Amino acid sequence: MLLEFFGGLITNSLALLSDSGHMLSDASSLVLSLVAIWFATKPASPNKTYGFYRFEILAALFNGVTLFVIAGFIVWEAIQRFYNPPTVASGSMMLIASIGLFANLLSAWALMKKGDVKNNVNLRSAYLHVIGDALGSVGAIIAGLVMWLFGWYVADPIISVLVALLILKGAWGVIKHTVHILMEGTPITIDQNEVKKALESIEGVINVHDLHIWTITSGLDSLSCHILIEDHQDSQKVLQEAIHFIEDHFKIQHATIQIETSQIHHGEMKV
Structure with missing residues (x-):
């Protein structure tokens, strides 16, 4: 995360900066997910007759909203760069993005191995955060390669917008699911x-x-x-x-x- 942040500042790459911001959100989301799991183990009380299980759903909703905010920031910044794309140090950018990609894939593998990322909405939201990071790193590598080969620096904001749209798609799924649960909707697996x-x-x-x-x-x-x-x-x-x-x-x-x-x-x- 810090590597991509400072790397983005040095290389002047929005793709790296947006990915580092997303990774910061991921770190916060993973901590929040762990806190939610801890809260869920607390026993029920006369005031909380269902216990604290719903804290997991609230944590997932918060994660989904933060993904929306981050994606919105990326799109806004990318629009500004479309009109005057700055020069980007593409070689260093690809190296840093590759390191970030490896770290993200390792995190995603750990979540898949240790938890149920398909049926647990809290772990799923954290998993989507990590996948979003990995996509950001892939996008940064592609943008870096295009700029390195052709000097087409507008590729940096274009890739950033595409990654932001993918993040929004995942975020919308999490928000839709959590709001459905909070509205006492019938489980999607039951008719x-x-x-x-x-x-x-x-x-x-x-x-x-x-x-x-x-x-x-x-x-x-x-x-x-x-x-x-x-x-x-x-x-x-x-x-x-x-x-x-x-x-x-x-x-x-x-x-x-x-x-x-x-x-x-x-x-x-x-x-």
Whole structure:
């Protein structure tokens, strides 16, 4: 990170400077991710009945927003350089970017080996930060090669903008996912209609209503619903079958189910 920052100042390369800024954000994001994982291990309390699992989602959202800010800065600076591209020391730039690329690939490999970067949104956001760094280094190498061969110095801001757009794409995915979780959206791997049909297929069940499925944190989904059954049915048997069915078919272990008969009446739910 420091190598690319000072290297960017010395070589006058925006690609290196933007990559070093992104790496600074990465370092902060990785620290924040570790703090989030530590917070998630803290037990629940009367005030925080779900514990601190959501801190991981908040950390991922913060990481996604910082990626947007960094990409915006890169694009703004690149636009200024389009009109008057400065001379860049391309040889030194490629050497420094190559060292940065190696470090980024090593970090990405470590994250993939030690954590679930596919399903854990917190680790995924940190992984995207590192991949964004690697792309920045690749872009700096390509820009350096073009400038070294052809003296076309506008390649530096062009590559910077392309890298920024790739960063924005990854950042948008993280932000969209985390906001969906914070809005109590149904997990993307679960179809609510399928859950409803599955529960209504249980013998003695008339209908399922007020069904809600949401994510507490990565890999931890929750469900609540009301199940109306025939009056002569054994409510505990139906409840046990519903619990097992939800866990076996949809991998939801945190379920709250209210069994009702025709004698139960309650007001209409707002949600």
